Amino acid sequence: xxxxxTSPLAADARASERIPVAxxxxxxxxxxxxxQLLEAHPWFRLHEVVASERSAGRSYGDxxxxxxxxxxxxxxxxxxxxxxxxxxxxxxxxxxxxxxVAGEAEDDYANRGCVVVSNSRNHRMDADVPLLIPEINxxxxxxxxxxxxxxxxxxxxxxxxxxxxxxxxxxIAPVERVFGxxxxxxxxxxxxxxxxxxxxxxxxxxxxxxxxxxxxxxxxIETEPRKILGxxxxxxxxxxxxxxxxxxxxxxxxxxxxMTISLKLRDGGVDLDAIRDxxxxxxxxxxRLNLPSAPKQPIHYAPEPDRPQPRLDRDREHGMAxxxxxxxxxxxxxxxxxxxxxNTIRGAAGAALLNAELLDAKGLL
Ligand code: NAP
Numbered sequence: 330x331x332x333x334x335t336s337p338l339a340a341d342a343r344a345s346e347r348i349p350v351a352x353x354x355x356x357x358x359x360x361x362x363x364x365q366l367l368e369a370h371p372w373f374r375l376h377e378v379v380a381s382e383r384s385a386g387r388s389y390g391d392x393x394x395x396x397x398x399x400x401x402x403x404x405x406x407x408x409x410x411x412x413x414x415x416x417x418x419x420x421x422x423x424x425x426x427x428x429x430v431a432g433e434a435e436d437d438y439a440n441r442g443c444v445v446v447s448n449s450r451n452h453r454m455d456a457d458v459p460l461l462i463p464e465i466n467x468x469x470x471x472x473x474x475x476x477x478x479x480x481x482x483x484x485x486x487x488x489x490x491x492x493x494x495x496x497x498x499x500x501i502a503p504v505e506r507v508f509g510x511x512x513x514x515x516x517x518x519x520x521x522x523x524x525x526x527x528x529x530x531x532x533x534x535x536x537x538x539x540x541x542x543x544x545x546x547x548x549x550i551e552t553e554p555r556k557i558l559g560x561x562x563x564x565x566x567x568x569x570x571x572x573x574x575x576x577x578x579x580x581x582x583x584x585x586x587x588m589t590i591s592l593k594l595r596d597g598g599v600d601l602d603a604i605r606d607x608x609x610x611x612x613x614x615x616x617r618l619n620l621p622s623a624p625k626q627p628i629h630y631a632p633e634p635d636r637p638q639p640r641l642d643r644d645r646e647h648g649m650a651x652x653x654x655x656x657x658x659x660x661x662x663x664x665x666x667x668x669x670x671x672n673t674i675r676g677a678a679g680a681a682l683l684n685a686e687l688l689d690a691k692g693l694l
Contacts, residue, residue: 349376351419356380356393359425362678368402385412439484453488463687464613469561489680494553496670499651503607509595510571520582539579550575585639593662620686624650637669648674
């Protein structure tokens with residue numbers, strides 16, 4: 330266990346200037362990451378925590394079964410957990426809610442004027458909700474105007490993709506942008522933290538691999554990248570044209586979704602060095618704007634023959650970089666590679682923080 334190095338005085342001085350935020354689903358796997366990452370965030374300050382009736386009314390320290398490798402911040406521990414639906418003082422609301430309740434609750438807060446930055450699947454494919462990866466489709470924020478008009482106020486929802494989708498979309502974005510993709514096949518090996526705390530029992534997962542993940546995991550991975558890499562045409566999203574086939578597996582790692590990807594390029598002409606260069610040099614608005622959670626280099630290329638590996642590579646750039654390796658020709662399609670994403674950081678809470686930082690930088694908060 331490691332303690333954070335922030336001095337209390339410095340933290341207090343900054344705290345008064347930071348934007349107060351609420352976290353919905355704060356007791357869960359993603360919610361705890363939010364609490365951890367917000368402790369030293371330079372722009373945002375954890376002000377309110379919200380969870381189910383089981384947790385409401387208790388202190389966060391009592392209600393959350395804290396499982397992260399850093400100490401639970403004392404300021405967060407003392408917060409009283411509010412019930413879902415409670416009036417909030419914060420306008421910026423992060424959501425790590427279970428999908429059974431996220432859809433309605435996020436709509437409700439957005440309709441009350443909040444900016445809801447969500448991890449849940451419920452609104453990702455809505456016609457006026459950005460499914461945002463700031464390095465790829467910052468221009469999709471254009472949909473917010475339309476959404477605000479529909480809601481009749483200033484509130485809106487922005488979502489981040491499924492945790493595997495983020496790793497996949499980041500790894501293929503430079504390939505799609507420079508060379509074009511015709512079709513791809515991906516097989517995931519997903520960590521147990523992706524199932525939430527109550528997700529998979531140790532008896533089910535130890536000494537085992539489970540070739541199924543519920544909640545439409547494969548469908549999400551097959552559809553979300555097409556929206557992300559597609560266009561915002563001022564009044565609608567147009568999906569990228571390539572097709573995806575996904576097979577998912579739950580494996581006994583704690584954090585870090587690993588995936589093998591084979592893909593066919595639109596125009597053939599495989600040049601592995603050029604593809605590798607396009608990945609390494611991939612950089613976009615979060616890097617230009619120097620957003621606090623943005624990785625300096627969004628895609629790391631691991632040249633070793635046996636990398637990336639979850640335990641060794643998931644924490645690159647504080648868990649915000651995607652690592653790709655084993656780029657080589659594919660005898661069936663054109664190329665194949667391995668990609669790794671930290672599922673609760675770049676794939677969830679860290680992604681949402683980066684989304685909110687982009688919203689702030691664009692004057693949308
Ligand atoms: P989790 O560990 O099961 O946490 C769920 C959270 O939702 C808890 O805070 C829980 O509060 C709250 N909740 C459940 N039922 C509720 C209700 N009826 N009313 C109010 N609050 C309720 O799940 P998770 O893994 O953090 O996932 C959260 C969301 O993020 C899901 O939609 C998931 O699909 C998505 N996501 C997860 C990951 C990942 O890697 N884990 C990645 C990307 C996206 P209590 O503790 O009070 O029950």
